[in-house]
Amino acid sequence: MARAGSPYGACKFLDRKCVKGCVFAPYFCHEQGPAHFAAIHKVFGASNVSKLLANLPVGERHEAVVTISYEAQARLHDPIYGSVSHIFSLQQQIRLLSP
Amino acid sequence: MARAGSPYGACKFLDRKCVKGCVFAPYFCHEQGPAHFAAIHKVFGASNVSKLLANLPVGERHEAVVTISYEAQARLHDPIYGSVSHIFSLQQQIRLLSP
Numbered sequence: 001m002a003r004a005g006s007p008y009g010a011c012k013f014l015d016r017k018c019v020k021g022c023v024f025a026p027y028f029c030h031e032q033g034p035a036h037f038a039a040i041h042k043v044f045g046a047s048n049v050s051k052l053l054a055n056l057p058v059g060e061r062h063e064a065v066v067t068i069s070y071e072a073q074a075r076l077h078d079p080i081y082g083s084v085s086h087i088f089s090l091q092q093q094i095r096l097l098s099p
Numbered sequence: 100m101a102r103a104g105s106p107y108g109a110c111k112f113l114d115r116k117c118v119k120g121c122v123f124a125p126y127f128c129h130e131q132g133p134a135h136f137a138a139i140h141k142v143f144g145a146s147n148v149s150k151l152l153a154n155l156p157v158g159e160r161h162e163a164v165v166t167i168s169y170e171a172q173a174r175l176h177d178p179i180y181g182s183v184s185h186i187f188s189l190q191q192q193i194r195l196l197s198p
Contacts, residue, residue: 043151045144052142052178060179067183071170079151080159083182084166090189097196 010037014046023053027065036069043072109136113145122152126164135168142171 010024011017013034018025024046028037040049049068053061075082109123110116112133117124123145127136139148148167152160174181 043147044142045147048142048144052174056178064179067180068174070183071181075151075167079155080163081166082170083186084169086186087182087189090186090193093193094189094196097193 010034010046013037013041023050023061027062036073039072039076040068043075044068109133109145112136112140122149122160126161135172138171138175139167142174143167 010022010028010033024037028034037046040046052068053064056064071083074086078085081088109121109127109132123136127133136145139145151167152163155163170182173185177184180187
């Protein structure tokens with residue numbers, strides 16, 4: 001958890017001081033925090049994601065951040081198919097494995 | 100394709116007049132256009148998606164709209180896992196099918 005006032009991943013990226021109760025604070029204080037947050041902000045927008053997280057119970061926000069971060073990075077890597085390219089690839093594997 | 104000035108899915112949702120060359124125009128003029136656009140706008144933001152589409156060749160934008168629309172609807176349906184719940188389910192099927 002970031003110290004009060006010390007910029008963690010999201011605030012570092014947005015170049016602002018951390019505010020108490022920020023919905024992003026617990027999820028971006030690791031080394032890749034700023035990079036993960038930058039991807040999320042570019043693809044979804046910080047405001048949209050903060051609303052989504054604020055509407056979830058605290059205990060379920062970490063999983064939501066992980067999946068949103070995955071989708072954001074997939075969309076930056078593959079702007080046409082994003083994470084759906086992974087779905088296509090898994091569906092193809094299932095077709096090959098099916099009797 | 101929407102007639103010039105007639106509101107199609109995105110403009111209808113944003114309550115604005117269609118402008119010539121709007122990046123969304125070709126992709127939301129079907130019956131579910133406004134609903135699909137509403138989901139995309141809520142999850143990704145119209146501005147982020149318009150930038151993403153503008154950076155793609157015209158011939159690849161339709162596929163991008165389809166996959167973004169799928170991800171948006173999946174996230175509204177399942178705010179914690181979004182489309183990643185489909186990935187988990189396919190991975191589980193592969194584990195069951197693998198020898």
